[in-house]
Amino acid sequence: MPASTQRPPRFLQACRGEAADRTPIWLMRQAGRYMAEYRALRAKHSMLEVIRTPELAAEITLQPINAFDLDAAIIFSDILPPLTGMGLDLEFVKGHGPRLNNPIRSTYAIDVLATPPAAESMGGTLDAIRLVKPELEARGVPLIGFAGAPFTLASYAIEGGGSKTYAQTKTMMYTEPAAWKRLMNKLVTVVADLLAEQARAGVDVLQVFDSWAGALGRLDYIRYVQPYNRVLYQRLEKIGLPVINFSTGTAAYLDAVAEAGGDVVGVDWRLPLDAAWSRIGPGRAIMGNLDPVTLFAPWRELRHHVADVLQRAAGRPGHIFNLGHGILPETPVDAVRRLVDYVHEQTAVGAVEEV
């Protein structure tokens, strides 16, 4: 058995705020287009096909684990497929990303949204977890399950895709507060159930992605989003696994984002890591926060950015190294390898001293 299975994996230690032998690192969207193996598989299968076929999702989940010395795997899926079970027609349009063909444009559309059990609507992802888990366990690599946060899912459901202004989402929120409440409550139900089922299927850590929460002002976040996130994180607490609360663009109210819950708070690159850590509270674990675009920089510049993140973490327990958002499709593979190894190398001092 590899040495790493003799004590809890460092990723799980860091999630609990415990000291680890090195700073753990994984990368959001680490199984993605920047890898030739991924592109080869995706050339033969559509996005939804891959997500719904356990063997394919399991294979893609392992690709970055095979290629790099990463400290966690994340089950290959997407935050949007749970919306299909609710009644929305999801399509991944080549070169354009996801699109919902029947976006929510009325309170009636909210009333008729279904909340089927995840075991029924997300069976492919749950089976993929069961399939890949033993392989990862043998290597001592923990597996992350995930879901979108209610606001981010509501935004997709209402806008039908990406948005610059989130005008339709906010208008629904301002104009139909009772319907907004019903929508957010339905999403809390679906997301909490999905994450509970992923836990049952074998994941070790749960992550909630609130990628679009940064569209809001602080007061609107506190009024229209935070209460639902609180309920969600309270439910997730009962599952007993570490929970990562991730958002981007929320520097103006990171304290309020963190207050909603989660053991680990994932942050983007806009605030330096130490400033972000002091806003979320020094007692919480933190995940982040390299700008994904720095991976396009020459090593000298990239290293400068990585070293800055590590210096600001100052070796305190509870830091998980990650990007501030998903890795970009054009990222050079060599930069990823160098990043992962450098983070381990630079933070190995503790392990040496332990001996």
Add this chain to the structure above:
Amino acid sequence: MPASTQRPPRFLQACRGEAADRTPIWLMRQAGRYMAEYRALRAKHSMLEVIRTPELAAEITLQPINAFDLDAAIIFSDILPPLTGMGLDLEFVKGHGPRLNNPIRSTYAIDVLATPPAAESMGGTLDAIRLVKPELEARGVPLIGFAGAPFTLASYAIEGGGSKTYAQTKTMMYTEPAAWKRLMNKLVTVVADLLAEQARAGVDVLQVFDSWAGALGRLDYIRYVQPYNRVLYQRLEKIGLPVINFSTGTAAYLDAVAEAGGDVVGVDWRLPLDAAWSRIGPGRAIMGNLDPVTLFAPWRELRHHVADVLQRAAGRPGHIFNLGHGILPETPVDAVRRLVDYVHEQTAVGAVEEV
């Protein structure tokens, strides 16, 4: 003569941090698609035609002044036309916004960028200022001239249009720091000259739009952008007019944005106004910060947001009411009228007490 010409217009008083009889209000992109008069004129003339024809630009500048009790006009133009003088091929694509057909993709492309005098390349806008100024002066309404900030212009020039990740801009910045410096210096030259010429043509206040600065992390902003903004604001100081330093998405380093210069700092809606004001320093004037989407809300909800901004300004001199970004094309005209009148009405107390 109208009463408002008997003392300095309240907008200019607020720019200087002086007490005014009411809180002045104007709206970014106040001459725009939400107005039927604007749509009627634009149905007959393309965007570039309007910008380059002084009579049309002057007419559009006056449209919102005729329709609402606004405290400032802004010359109708766009931040991108100065790039055409530098050698970039700008097009406004219907339904898609601006596009540069020959974006900067090499250091050579930076070296060959021209820096023609604004009098030569932006004559239409300068003539429009001269044409509209007497009309506005007769009504006691100050006129704002403007330009894009170097980073935002560089991003457009490199990406060729909008971007989610600004990957090409940041890659240029990280990979070719010497070329980045040359590009930013050229943009400082062009922008400073354009604003100086606008001042000479008759505007009363200058605004610099750094709409995309929020893509950066704090350290990159300080390293790659702030030094150029400092030089720019130092040059603008010599002109002698009040200068507004506007950006969005910069809550993580608003203090550093403000430090670069400007008499007034324009902020988006993400931070509550009082929090933003304390970060930029209580001695500076502030402009903002209503979320443009609140104009789609019922009056009760919109009023709640407007009242919150006013309460946080707490009647302190130096607050200019505005949106946190440009008004959206679908905004109801009635909401705009109600907003403008409400801000005046709610802040008229001081004037009454003066009597």
